[in-house]
Amino acid sequence: xxKLVVTAFITLDGVYQAPGGPREDRGGGFEQGGxxxxxxxxxxxxxxxxxxxxxxxxxxxxxxxxxxAAHWPRVTDPADAxxxxxxxxxxxxxxxxxxxxxxxxxxxxxGDLAEEVTAVRERTQGELQVxxxxxxxxxxxxxxxxxxxxLVTFPVxxxxxxxxxxxxxxxxxFRHTAARTTGTGVAIHTYELEGRPRYGSYELPQDA
Numbered sequence: 001x002x003k004l005v006v007t008a009f010i011t012l013d014g015v016y017q018a019p020g021g022p023r024e025d026r027g028g029g030f031e032q033g034g035x036x037x038x039x040x041x042x043x044x045x046x047x048x049x050x051x052x053x054x055x056x057x058x059x060x061x062x063x064x065x066x067x068x069a070a071h072w073p074r075v076t077d078p079a080d081a082x083x084x085x086x087x088x089x090x091x092x093x094x095x096x097x098x099x100x101x102x103x104x105x106x107x108x109x110x111g112d113l114a115e116e117v118t119a120v121r122e123r124t125q126g127e128l129q130v131x132x133x134x135x136x137x138x139x140x141x142x143x144x145x146x147x148x149x150x151l152v153t154f155p156v157x158x159x160x161x162x163x164x165x166x167x168x169x170x171x172x173x174f175r176h177t178a179a180r181t182t183g184t185g186v187a188i189h190t191y192e193l194e195g196r197p198r199y200g201s202y203e204l205p206q207d208a
Contacts, residue, residue: 001121001122001124002056002057002121002122002124002125002126002127002128003121003127003128003147003148004059004117004121004127004128004129004130004140004145004146004147004148005051005054005127005128005129005130005146005147005148005149005150006129006130006131006137006140006146006148006149006150007051007129007130007131007150007152008131008132008134008137008149008150008151008152008164009036009132009152009154010151010152010153010154010164011035011153011154011156011157011158011161012153012154012155012156012157013157013158013159013163014163014164014165015035015158015160015161015162015163015164016132016134016161016162016163016164017030017033017134017161017162018030018032018033018034018035018161019033019034019035019036019037019132019154020033020034020036020037020067021033021034021037022034024067025063025067027063027162028161028162030160030161030162032158032160032161035154035156035158036154038184039154039155039182039184039185039186040184041182041183041184042183043180043182043183043184043186044182044184044186045081047152047180047182047188048081048082049081051129051150052081052082052084052085052086052129053081053085054126054127054129055085055089055126055127055129056089056090056124056125056126056127056128056129057089057090057091057092057120057124057126057128057129058086058089058090058091058092058128058129058130058131059092059093059094059109059117059120059128059129059130059133059136060091060092060093060094060130060131060132060133060136061093061094061132061133061134061135061136061137062093062094062095062097062098063132063133063135064131064132064133064136065091065093065095065098065101065103065106067132068086068103068131069101069102069103069106072086072087073087073103073104075087087104087105088105089105090105090107090124091103091105091106091107092106092107092108092109092116092120093106093107093108093109094109094110094113094136095108095109095110096110113139113140113143114143114145117140117143117145118145121145127148130146134162134163134164134166137164138165138166138169138170141169141170141172141193142169142170144193144195146193147192147193148177148190148191148192148193149174149190149191149192149193150188150189150190151188151189151190151191152186152187152188153186153187153188153189154185154186155184155185155186155187171196171197172193172195172196172197173194173195173196173197173198174191174192174193174194175191175192175193175194176189176190176191177190177191177192178190
């Protein structure tokens with residue numbers, strides 16, 4: 001059975017919306033798209049290539065799927081680390097409204113999320129990867145279906161946009177397993193899902 005691995009690009013204030021371009025996602029009046037692009041140095045490219053090299057299939061939310069489907073099928077360079085994996089490998093999009101997808105190799109998942117994702121993960125050789133797809137990731141975390149999280153934090157604050165860990169997220173604990181920093185200051189941290197948080201207290205004992 002493959003692992004379900006999430007890779008998320010976020011700002012210091014937790015925004016994940018439209019990292020790749022100004023027209024990528026303007027939902028809610030967001031006008032700061034493309035904030036990750038200035039930090040895309042060689043170190044960052046190496047990390048992205050390593051992630052995609054481990055992919056066996058992709059699981060995407062509808063918004064991210066539409067963004068990817070409008071871009072990656074037009075990238076035909078066989079040496080492109082992302083397109084060479086995204087285009088030929090199986091893609092699964094979670095949607096109740098998408099009809100017949102135009103991107104080859106796409107399957108629509110519209111049933112019980114836990115059952116369908118578990119079935120896909122069991123038949124995937126390599127990693128079942130989620131990129132972006134913040135709303136989907138929150139649902140997957142709530143179901144304890146995420147194995148690994150690559151949290152890629154860019155040194156910028158936007159003050160607006162969709163937050164990756166929104167209010168109401170299910171409390172979740174992780175175990176930190178790896179870290180690196182790119183030459184432009186992007187902090188890449190890898191976590192394994194551990195379960196529910198544990199709690200303690202620094203309060204001094206009450207006087208008897």
